[in-house]
Amino acid sequence: MTYSLIKNRLDKGKTIILDGGIGGELQKVGAKMDQGLWCGRCSIDSPDELLKVHKSYINAGADVITANTYASTPISMKKYGYDDLITKCNYESVKIAKVAAEGKNVSVAGSVSTYGYFYKDGTEKMKPSFNEHLKILTDSGVDLIILEAMSSQADIVEALVECSNKINLPIWLSISCVFDKNKKINLGYDDDINKDKPKIYENLEESLSRFKKLHSGPILVAHSNMSVTGEAVKILKKHHDNIIGAYPNRGYFVKPHWKFTDNIKPNDYLESAKNWVSSGAQIIGGCCGIGVEEIKALSILKN
Secondary structure, X not given: OOOHHHHHHHHOOOOEEEOOOOHHHHXXXXXXXXXXXXXXXXXXXXXXXXXXXXXXXXXXXXOEEEOOOOOOOHHHHHHOOOHHHHHHHHHHHHHHHHHHHOOOOOXXXXXXXXXXXXXXXXXXXXXXXXXXXXXXXXXXXXXXXXXXXXXXXXXXXXXXXXXXXXXXXXXXXXXXXXXXOOOOEEEEEOOOXXXXXXXXXXXXXXXXXXXXXXXOOOEEEEOOOHHHHHHHHHHHHHHOOOOXXXXXXXXXXXXXXXXXXXXXXXXXXXXXXXXXXXXXXXXXXXXXXXXXXXXXXHHHHOO
């Protein structure tokens, strides 16, 4: 499906349901995880399981499914010795997602993430890899791109957005947020079970003032704890003059697996999501640790 139906619904103020985490669901169905790439090779190593996950999300009511390209960034694949599989791995991931969506009113998003990128390397060294990933996914025929810049500093987010401005596809931007000790909301992340304190980069409002100079499309709070998501959505609504959304996580990443914590019932997740929608969020889904049952519960939000 082209993006036009999604855009039309968003323009009318309707709610769009995004899928949930891919890696966690792949674990549940027995897919092979890679020590370096996590779920990044599943399009090659576990294609049947990947197709099953996509179909499960579609059956649960997702309007947009995300191809399994989050961890298959060119920089990470080169790091772990998979240089020759960069294009194949990403193309196969998109192909599998498109097979799942065939004949359905479902759009396929390509994930271009900052997985494997480190601030010490400098943004100029990152840009060629960002550009390469964007080109591969554009050529593969995705309907839109989600820039999954969760866990990244503002400079890296800006570099990724700048690269995405060169392509002719709808772009959604996802960022992660945390509370500081004063309960102020910041750009940052908190998904490392080995660290007592969250990683804090800068005040969220300051970050948004930077991002909106480069990006006018949807911005989503993603890969963030449930506790911070609701407040972050309110800040997005106040400072971003376009579509906003939310897809939080639950649990922690301990390579090569996602560890599930916080036993949130699907109906509890739905009740939280209703608050995000009331605060202005139009795109609702889930990130790592949020699965098919939660997305099924969210489907009632379609209006």
